[in-house]
Amino acid sequence: MKRQQIDKTVQSGFLLIALFSITALSLIVLFLFAEGVPILEHVTLKEFVFGQYWYPTDEPADFGIFPLILGSICVTLLSGIISIPLGVMTAIYLAQIAPVRVAEIVKPIVELMASMPSVVIGFFGMVVVAPFIQQLFNIPVGLNMFNASLMLAFMAVPTICSISEDAIFSVPTALEEASLALGATHFETIVRVIVPASLSGICTAVILGLSRAIGETMVVLMAAGGAAMIPRSIFDPVRPLPASIAAEMAEAPFKSEHYHALFAIGIVLFVFTFLFNLVADYISYRFRQVGEASL
Amino acid sequence: MRRFVKLLVVLVVAVQLLAFQAVAGELVIKGSTTVLPIAQKAAEAYMAENPDVKISLSGGGSGNGIKAIIDGTAQIGNASRFIKQKEVNLAGTKGVYPVPFRIALDAIVPVVHPKNSVTDLSMAQLKDIYLGKIRDWKVVGGTPGRIVVISRDSSSGTFGVWKDMVMLKDRVVPSALTVPSNGGIVQAVAKTPGAIGYVGLGYLSAEIKAVKVNGVTGTEETTLNGAFPISRGLFMFTQGWPKGDTMSFISFILSKKGQMLVKEAGSIPVFDL
Numbered sequence: 001m002k003r004q005q006i007d008k009t010v011q012s013g014f015l016l017i018a019l020f021s022i023t024a025l026s027l028i029v030l031f032l033f034a035e036g037v038p039i040l041e042h043v044t045l046k047e048f049v050f051g052q053y054w055y056p057t058d059e060p061a062d063f064g065i066f067p068l069i070l071g072s073i074c075v076t077l078l079s080g081i082i083s084i085p086l087g088v089m090t091a092i093y094l095a096q097i098a099p100v101r102v103a104e105i106v107k108p109i110v111e112l113m114a115s116m117p118s119v120v121i122g123f124f125g126m127v128v129v130a131p132f133i134q135q136l137f138n139i140p141v142g143l144n145m146f147n148a149s150l151m152l153a154f155m156a157v158p159t160i161c162s163i164s165e166d167a168i169f170s171v172p173t174a175l176e177e178a179s180l181a182l183g184a185t186h187f188e189t190i191v192r193v194i195v196p197a198s199l200s201g202i203c204t205a206v207i208l209g210l211s212r213a214i215g216e217t218m219v220v221l222m223a224a225g226g227a228a229m230i231p232r233s234i235f236d237p238v239r240p241l242p243a244s245i246a247a248e249m250a251e252a253p254f255k256s257e258h259y260h261a262l263f264a265i266g267i268v269l270f271v272f273t274f275l276f277n278l279v280a281d282y283i284s285y286r287f288r289q290v291g292e293a294s295l
Numbered sequence: 296m297r298r299f300v301k302l303l304v305v306l307v308v309a310v311q312l313l314a315f316q317a318v319a320g321e322l323v324i325k326g327s328t329t330v331l332p333i334a335q336k337a338a339e340a341y342m343a344e345n346p347d348v349k350i351s352l353s354g355g356g357s358g359n360g361i362k363a364i365i366d367g368t369a370q371i372g373n374a375s376r377f378i379k380q381k382e383v384n385l386a387g388t389k390g391v392y393p394v395p396f397r398i399a400l401d402a403i404v405p406v407v408h409p410k411n412s413v414t415d416l417s418m419a420q421l422k423d424i425y426l427g428k429i430r431d432w433k434v435v436g437g438t439p440g441r442i443v444v445i446s447r448d449s450s451s452g453t454f455g456v457w458k459d460m461v462m463l464k465d466r467v468v469p470s471a472l473t474v475p476s477n478g479g480i481v482q483a484v485a486k487t488p489g490a491i492g493y494v495g496l497g498y499l500s501a502e503i504k505a506v507k508v509n510g511v512t513g514t515e516e517t518t519l520n521g522a523f524p525i526s527r528g529l530f531m532f533t534q535g536w537p538k539g540d541t542m543s544f545i546s547f548i549l550s551k552k553g554q555m556l557v558k559e560a561g562s563i564p565v566f567d568l
Contacts, residue, residue: 067469131486141472143472143487226475227469229470237470250359
């Protein structure tokens with residue numbers, strides 16, 4: 001075979017592989033919509049998204065997922081409030097302040113935390129954290145939004161930290177040295193130069209961390225309490241979208257209204273993560289660091 | 296060459312025979328997590344007596360058990376409730392006739408935290424608690440404190456029975472916590488001082504306190520004589536009238552030996568042993 005031919009074959013081989021994975025994914029999306037859209041024969045879109053009651057097995061059934069959507073959003077936001085400062089500051093410490101030896105030990109540990117199975121974290125939340133926060137805050141029940149957010153923050157911190165750390169680490173040394181040479185202190189350099197220069201990377205890290213939190217199923221199933229109500233405080237139990245799908249799918253009769261409703265919840269969840277990714281893309285494009293002169 | 300062909304034919308036939316044997320000796324059982332402990336004990340004992348039969352067992356819930364019978368993915372479908380009209384219709388359209396066998400009885404007992412002073416609740420009080428009308432323990436004679444209502448997921452068989460017998464078809468309050476299993480209820484009630492939940496009789500333990508209903512303690516005796524108001528049958532469904540291994544497994548469970556195992560698993564035998 002001629003070298004050009006080999007080149008062609010390799011090219012088409014890679015094209016085939018790329019097509020295969022893309023087709024598989026698009027088929028899943030297609031399936032999701034094909035199974036979820038039929039719920040609109042039973043309820044209107046407005047009733048589905050803004051309905052207050054989720055009683056899928058009653059006769060007649062109610063398919064309002066507003067409490068579930070609110071549950072997902074609240075849990076994700078609260079976990080963001082906890083995990084973003086922790087993750088980003090840990091990253092700054094590791095990349096800028098910590099002695100090399102400390103960083104060499106701590107960074108692998110943080111990355112190891114990312115590989116903790118979510119079911120273990122969920123179990124920990126249910127058995128250890130729930131009784132603890134129940135006594136600490138003197139509230140009736142420990143399985144609630146706060147508990148779930150705390151557990152999700154545990155999962156998001158390693159993601160946020162390790163990706164931000166990479167972004168901060170890859171800021172050109174010349175920038176840092178220039179800032180120090182102009183008489184700025186180390187702290188001023190971090191706040192005014194390093195962090196702005198790595199902002200796009202940090203934003204990507206935050207959004208990846210949060211999209212992990214919104215899609216996470218096991219933790220919210222075990223620790224969030226599972227009440228399909230509109231939460232009034234952070235200590236109310238909630239039932240986020242993925243928990244509903246996981247808890248009910250096995251029992252929903254095949255091709256029933258309930259079955260289609262659960263797939264429609266899947267669509268809503270898909271839209272959420274899709275928006276997250278769009279925002280991440282936009283931010284990393286908008287705040288892209290081009291060369292060293294654009295600060 | 297001809298010898299080779301002969302050998303090949305013999306091999307193919309042998310493989311097919313083996314495969315046939317494997318299929319004939321395999322029993323798939325699926326369904327309710329409430330029936331699972333019984334099915335597990337029975338399957339172990341049955342396989343010990345009949346080593347050529349392989350039984351594969353999985354949970355997934357009553358709805359899944361009945362679905363498996365209709366789809367033909369299992370020979371026996373476990374359910375902690377009777378078959379619903381919708382499911383009968385679905386089976387009819389697929390030409391399947393599900394046959395129920397009541398293999399055990401179970402009582403669903405309301406449970407509270409061991410430190411709770413309440414010992415007796417009426418059916419009406421239970422209903423009002425789960426409707427969200429009674430929110431404080433002092434209304435039902437306990438020490439003041441908010442009642443934390445814990446329920447099961449809306450598709451569980453235990454929930455279905457609770458809804459039919461206690462709620463009388465009314466809706467459980469949305470603020471009720473939902474837990475995916477009997478074990479989960481025990482776990483949650485044991486850790487929450489103000490909690491009330493409900494579990495199958497087999498799941499009662501020292502970590503939680505059973506509450507009398509209308510003055511009757513939930514036990515094997517009170518369930519068998521009908522005094523305890525919240526009880527149900529546990530079922531195994533087969534696809535049409537059972538044959539072969541399926542038949543002998545069902546007979547085994549309904550025998551005296553099988554019913555002893557039902558008792559060991561924490562449920563109530565269908566006849567006096």
